[in-house]
Amino acid sequence: MKYAFLSILFAFTFFVSCSDDDSGEIIEDPIEAPMNYTFERNGVSTVSFGGQTTRILMASEIVGAFNDFDVATETSVLDMFAHSEGSDDFENTDLNASSKNVRSKTAASFDYFNSNTSESAAIKNTFDTYVSTHFSEVVPNRNTLAEAGVAGQIAQGSSVRYVTAEGLEMNQVFAKGLIGALMTDQMLNNYLSPAVLDETDNRENNDAGITEEGKTYTTMEHKWDEAYGYLFGAAANPENPLIALGEADGFLNKYLDRVDSDDDFNGIASEIFEAFKLGRAAIVAGNYELRDVQAMIIKQKISEVIAIRAVHYLQSGKTALQNSDMGAAFHSLSEGYGFVYSLRFTRNNADDMPFFSASEVENFLTSMMNDGDNGLWDVTPATLDTISNEIAAKFDFTVEMAAN
Amino acid sequence: MQRFLILFGALAFMLVACSDDDNTPQEDIDSFNRTAMLENWADNIIIPGYDVLNNAINDLNNATDQFVAMPDATNLANLRAAWRESYRTFQKVSMFEIGKAEAVFFRARFNTYPTDTATLEAAVLDGNYNLELPSNRDIQGFPALDYLLNGLGENDADILEHYTFNPNATKYLSYLRELVVELQTLSEEVHNDWTNGYRDTFVSNDGSSASASVDKLTNDYVFYYEKALRAGKIGIPAGVFSNQPLPQNVESYYNPEFSRELALIALQSTQDFFNGKSFGNNQTGPSFKSYLNYLNTIKNGEDLSQLINDQFDVAQNKLEALNASLVQQIQQDNTKMYEAFDELQRNVILMKVDMLQAMDVNVDYVDTDGD
Numbered sequence: 001m002k003y004a005f006l007s008i009l010f011a012f013t014f015f016v017s018c019s020d021d022d023s024g025e026i027i028e029d030p031i032e033a034p035m036n037y038t039f040e041r042n043g044v045s046t047v048s049f050g051g052q053t054t055r056i057l058m059a060s061e062i063v064g065a066f067n068d069f070d071v072a073t074e075t076s077v078l079d080m081f082a083h084s085e086g087s088d089d090f091e092n093t094d095l096n097a098s099s100k101n102v103r104s105k106t107a108a109s110f111d112y113f114n115s116n117t118s119e120s121a122a123i124k125n126t127f128d129t130y131v132s133t134h135f136s137e138v139v140p141n142r143n144t145l146a147e148a149g150v151a152g153q154i155a156q157g158s159s160v161r162y163v164t165a166e167g168l169e170m171n172q173v174f175a176k177g178l179i180g181a182l183m184t185d186q187m188l189n190n191y192l193s194p195a196v197l198d199e200t201d202n203r204e205n206n207d208a209g210i211t212e213e214g215k216t217y218t219t220m221e222h223k224w225d226e227a228y229g230y231l232f233g234a235a236a237n238p239e240n241p242l243i244a245l246g247e248a249d250g251f252l253n254k255y256l257d258r259v260d261s262d263d264d265f266n267g268i269a270s271e272i273f274e275a276f277k278l279g280r281a282a283i284v285a286g287n288y289e290l291r292d293v294q295a296m297i298i299k300q301k302i303s304e305v306i307a308i309r310a311v312h313y314l315q316s317g318k319t320a321l322q323n324s325d326m327g328a329a330f331h332s333l334s335e336g337y338g339f340v341y342s343l344r345f346t347r348n349n350a351d352d353m354p355f356f357s358a359s360e361v362e363n364f365l366t367s368m369m370n371d372g373d374n375g376l377w378d379v380t381p382a383t384l385d386t387i388s389n390e391i392a393a394k395f396d397f398t399v400e401m402a403a404n
Numbered sequence: 405m406q407r408f409l410i411l412f413g414a415l416a417f418m419l420v421a422c423s424d425d426d427n428t429p430q431e432d433i434d435s436f437n438r439t440a441m442l443e444n445w446a447d448n449i450i451i452p453g454y455d456v457l458n459n460a461i462n463d464l465n466n467a468t469d470q471f472v473a474m475p476d477a478t479n480l481a482n483l484r485a486a487w488r489e490s491y492r493t494f495q496k497v498s499m500f501e502i503g504k505a506e507a508v509f510f511r512a513r514f515n516t517y518p519t520d521t522a523t524l525e526a527a528v529l530d531g532n533y534n535l536e537l538p539s540n541r542d543i544q545g546f547p548a549l550d551y552l553l554n555g556l557g558e559n560d561a562d563i564l565e566h567y568t569f570n571p572n573a574t575k576y577l578s579y580l581r582e583l584v585v586e587l588q589t590l591s592e593e594v595h596n597d598w599t600n601g602y603r604d605t606f607v608s609n610d611g612s613s614a615s616a617s618v619d620k621l622t623n624d625y626v627f628y629y630e631k632a633l634r635a636g637k638i639g640i641p642a643g644v645f646s647n648q649p650l651p652q653n654v655e656s657y658y659n660p661e662f663s664r665e666l667a668l669i670a671l672q673s674t675q676d677f678f679n680g681k682s683f684g685n686n687q688t689g690p691s692f693k694s695y696l697n698y699l700n701t702i703k704n705g706e707d708l709s710q711l712i713n714d715q716f717d718v719a720q721n722k723l724e725a726l727n728a729s730l731v732q733q734i735q736q737d738n739t740k741m742y743e744a745f746d747e748l749q750r751n752v753i754l755m756k757v758d759m760l761q762a763m764d765v766n767v768d769y770v771d772t773d774g775d
Binding site: 142143144145153154155158159160161322323324327 | 507509512516534536537538539541615768
């Protein structure tokens with residue numbers, strides 16, 4: 001609540017300085033965001049993000065397949081990840097018919113990877129490796145009790161977790177890493193990027209209301225909606241997605257809800273939703289400055305969600321370690337590992353770079369896994385605190401706020 | 405940005421100033437003798453409880469030996485009686501999931517239900533299984549014994565057939581044997597840990613931090629009451645957490661006439677522990693109750709220990725009004741299960757919120773995020 005209040009103050013300050021800049025101009029009808037994410041042209045909806053919904057559903061099935069021991073193999077899961085149209089990879093036959101896949105959009109944003117294909121390829125390979133490690137190291141040991149240096153199963157309360165010899169749960173690493181490499185990267189660094197929104201003659205077409213061939217939307221409208229789809233595309237009511245927030249998927253939607261449910265950050269979900277609506281309304285009105293201001297709000301807030309969850313899991317892992325509850329510790333730290341990995345895909349409006357570079361993220365992960373010979377079996381509370389503090393230092397939240 | 409920080413600072417200052425006004429620091433005046441309470445818990449309740457459990461499981465082990473040597477109706481009846489007695493005793497110590505019990509996942513190893521009968525049958529036939537694996541918790545312990553002693557057939561003759569003329573009879577006998585040996589091993593391990601040093605560790609850790617004995621065992625106790633008793637024995641089978649009732653999740657499902665009794669013993673044991681009542685006699689010592697009464701004299705609040713004891717009694721009455729078979733109760737009139745659940749739930753609030761607040765103990769568990 002405190003957080004929300006300060007954000008409003010901050011936004012207000014910003015608003016005042018904006019209108020100062022504009023003074024002298026005649027202000028026409030102010031652009032207002034609609035109640036819901038509903039936009040129409042001639043009475044027909046112009047909102048479309050089917051491709052994003054499809055990829056979220058694919059990602060859910062992929063993550064679910066990791067521990068489907070009777071059915072899944074390394075090959076079958078890699079095939080799901082790099083699905084090709086018509087292949088019988090998924091249980092959901094609609095997904096099989098789709099020409100889309102998850103892998104090609106992993107670390108594939110225009111801003112970060114268009115001229116950085118070597119890193120893009122390396123990141124895609126990293127996700128392949130998560131799958132391979134799971135099936136070559138963990139699955140054969142699934143009926144072995146995990147211990148330091150030995151992959152196998154470990155209890156967390158009444159749940160059974162399957163970890164590598166270093167204590168990592170690869171399905172968690174994959175899922176939480178994908179929140180950065182797919183959802184966040186596509187949203188912040190691709191579809192909300194002026195370079196993508198304003199590509200070629202998008203502005204002219206949008207100003208003139210020229211829609212894509214056979215579609216109801218302009219290209220720019222559609223790009224914005226695709227960003228929206230990576231957050232809300234699997235919601236039961238995508239036009240009003242804050243109802244039942246967190247139930248749409250196990251990715252960004254879920255963790256926005258988790259952060260929003262923390263009193264320290266309550267309100268962040270509606271700030272993001274409002275920015276999406278106002279930015280979309282600004283596109284309809286042809287006000288690209290307002291559009292980009294909203295995009296910047298989303299970039300900052302989504303980056304915060306990633307950072308808050310990274311710190312949250314490192315801290316809950318630390319607490320579990322101190323209680324000698326290794327199962328709970330590994331589960332939290334595996335989620336934390338994935339969220340730390342995702343930091344490389346965040347977006348700092350100050351320099352249009354990630355809040356943490358690839359090498360900084362690599363250093364965090366290396367330090368997590370290298371306090372001893374056996375990865376998370378040996379990680380110390382001090383290491384987890386150091387990483388948590390370094391992450392929180394770049395944002396307006398404290399480690400304590402994220403931890404609870 | 406600077407202005408933002410200043411505002412933040414001002415707000416934080418106001419917040420601090422406010423809480424200064426409101427509160428007299430209660431740590432300074434809480435000089436309740438935690439050591440004496442820990443001694444009463446360890447010496448008069450916990451260790452005697454594990455003594456009795458150990459003996460009961462020894463009896464179970466002997467009855468199992470006799471049954472394996474001669475699987476007949478008499479020995480089956482004796483074995484069932486020994487199983488019931490040790491299951492009853494287990495209900496009295498299951499809340500003490502601390503120290504070695506916590507390390508070996510005592511409650512999960514002894515009492516994960518419902519049993520996965522398909523996996524159990526496969527393990528019996530295969531003969532190659534590891535009872536230490538977390539994924540095998542639902543094929544061992546008292547619930548698995550329930551299945552082996554009460555659930556293998558329609559009647560006693562059918563059940564005995566599995567241990568006599570059945571081509572896999574030796575495999576069933578050997579699996580039964582293994583399960584009981586495992587319980588004996590675990591029970592001795594926990595008991596010996598308490599008597600060989602852990603008792604002193606436990607008592608001397610008498611501070612008031614998150615890792616102190618009082619804070620930890622209080623959390624274990626409330627967790628047990630909320631999750632294992634309220635939810636496990638009543639709420640989950642009644643369908644409070646699902647779309648439909650789940651009668652197959654009743655404790656002692658294959659001998660369902662025993663299920664209400666187990667729940668009642670568990671509830672009585674949590675109330676006895678609350679009041680610091682010695683194991684096996686009516687003497688009482690320092691306890692949650694006396695701690696709350698002590699705090700009451702200095703804070704002049706409402707009589708929380710009386711409220712909690714009254715609520716225990718109400719819940720006890722609700723449980724006693726249920727059919728001895730909770731399976732039948734669910735099938736015939738599930739509303740009564742819900743009513744019992746509601747009364748159990750009221751004490752979750754009184755203990756988890758009010759009692760912990762009064763004692764200045766933080767809850768150290770949260771519901772997992774479901775992934």
